[in-house]
Amino acid sequence: MILYHGSYAPVRHVDLSRCATGKDFGRGFYLTSDELQARRFIRTSLRKAQGLGTAPREQGFGFVSSFQFKKPDSPLFVRQFPEADASWLWFVASNRRAALAEALAGKLDPSLDSADVIIGKVANDATNPVITTYLNGLYGPIDEPGSSEIAIKLLLPSQLKDQYCFRTERAVKCLEPLEVTRFEA
Numbered sequence: 001m002i003l004y005h006g007s008y009a010p011v012r013h014v015d016l017s018r019c020a021t022g023k024d025f026g027r028g029f030y031l032t033s034d035e036l037q038a039r040r041f042i043r044t045s046l047r048k049a050q051g052l053g054t055a056p057r058e059q060g061f062g063f064v065s066s067f068q069f070k071k072p073d074s075p076l077f078v079r080q081f082p083e084a085d086a087s088w089l090w091f092v093a094s095n096r097r098a099a100l101a102e103a104l105a106g107k108l109d110p111s112l113d114s115a116d117v118i119i120g121k122v123a124n125d126a127t128n129p130v131i132t133t134y135l136n137g138l139y140g141p142i143d144e145p146g147s148s149e150i151a152i153k154l155l156l157p158s159q160l161k162d163q164y165c166f167r168t169e170r171a172v173k174c175l176e177p178l179e180v181t182r183f184e185a
Helices: 035-052 086-096 098-107 110-114 128-135 145-155
Strands: 002-007 029-031 061-069 078-080 117-121 162-166 175-184
Touching: 002 029, 002 035, 035 061, 086 098, 086 128, 086 145, 128 145
Parallel strands: 078 117
Antiparallel strands: 002 061, 029 162, 061 175, 117 162
């Protein structure tokens, strides 16, 4: 399987210590099976890096780094959200806003914390307004099924692409770098 990572910088070696918290499936290295999605993420990554001062303001390009997933020596603990449903939304909400994690703790599968890889739909820039509205409680209390149902319908889950979050060194060792391609942002 070939997976892609879009960024303001090329990635030839995955360093989990450089991965940010507050992302959909928590801290980890994110990839997708959709190269076009990775290319689209370059613009977001570049804006964030420029805002943080890690990329020059005049930089107008980014990179898609591709990786081949190699079978591990021993099985990885992989968790998958097959659909963008209430469980998926609660997990995304608890990772994006740490203050919500306690309120949602009883609704989350505790085994997610020990997963090597988590797979599911991506909540990308196009979905951020809906997710933010949901997180702010404007559809109702976030831990109520009715609120998550409203948000999920508005997210148009059938149109969401996939994301793979590699959360452990064991998982990252299964990624063999292939090539890095530069694209205009």
